[in-house]
Amino acid sequence: MRSLVLTIFAVLLAASARAQTTDLIISEYVEGSGTNKALEIHNGTGNDIDLGIYSLVFYFNGATDGTAIALDAVTLAEGGTHVLADNDANATLLALADQLYSGSFFNGNDAIVLERDGVVIDSIGTVGVDPGTAWTCAAGSAQNHTLRRMVSICNGDDNPDDVFDLCAEWEILPSDTFDGLGEHLSDCYSVGADGNVLGEIKALYR
Numbered sequence: 001m002r003s004l005v006l007t008i009f010a011v012l013l014a015a016s017a018r019a020q021t022t023d024l025i026i027s028e029y030v031e032g033s034g035t036n037k038a039l040e041i042h043n044g045t046g047n048d049i050d051l052g053i054y055s056l057v058f059y060f061n062g063a064t065d066g067t068a069i070a071l072d073a074v075t076l077a078e079g080g081t082h083v084l085a086d087n088d089a090n091a092t093l094l095a096l097a098d099q100l101y102s103g104s105f106f107n108g109n110d111a112i113v114l115e116r117d118g119v120v121i122d123s124i125g126t127v128g129v130d131p132g133t134a135w136t137c138a139a140g141s142a143q144n145h146t147l148r149r150m151v152s153i154c155n156g157d158d159n160p161d162d163v164f165d166l167c168a169e170w171e172i173l174p175s176d177t178f179d180g181l182g183e184h185l186s187d188c189y190s191v192g193a194d195g196n197v198l199g200e201i202k203a204l205y206r
Helices: 002-016 195-204
Strands: 025-031 037-042 054-059 067-070 081-086 099-101 111-116 119-124 145-149 170-173
Touching (some): 025 081, 025 111, 025 119, 037 054
Parallel strands (some): 081 099
Antiparallel strands (some): 025 037, 025 145, 037 081, 054 067, 054 111, 111 119, 145 170
8 A cells, every 4th residue: 555655646746746837938930921920828827927027128139228118017817828919910910819919920930029128038949140041950940940949848938048859849830820829728727637547547556
């Protein structure tokens, strides 16, 4: 019996290692046709978050000075998403947006940074580097594609100066793919949110 209890404890401990994200992450990137552009922010922290202290910063064409966009001062519920979209996007994309921005949006070769009170917590691309047409990897390109963060990614890239590996953390989807925008699936949840844990424990009794 003692060994069974210890085994159950080990399962729970392993599950708890699949913890929440430490902060918000950029969970989806839309760089579609024309002005169909958007970014999705995901809250997997385990707590509701006030977005008023967060901003997105665009660094165009290898620039080291960015254009900051303050996120709306609203509460983003645990597990929820916040979508910032170009105000000139098509009706389908606009219907999925929580916030619109009328300034210049990114192209496939620009760096994007998510900050909390001026501290970098996530990034796409490398600030100060112009990759040419787009950020690329063996699987594809950030230009004219939707990028969706892999479900296994639990923490943002808080070093915007490091080498950007598109294939390491992102699924590359066709242009104008909006079907997943507004919700993000993640493996980054604790014991209480992990349905597999109960199944693993039940299996111990068989």
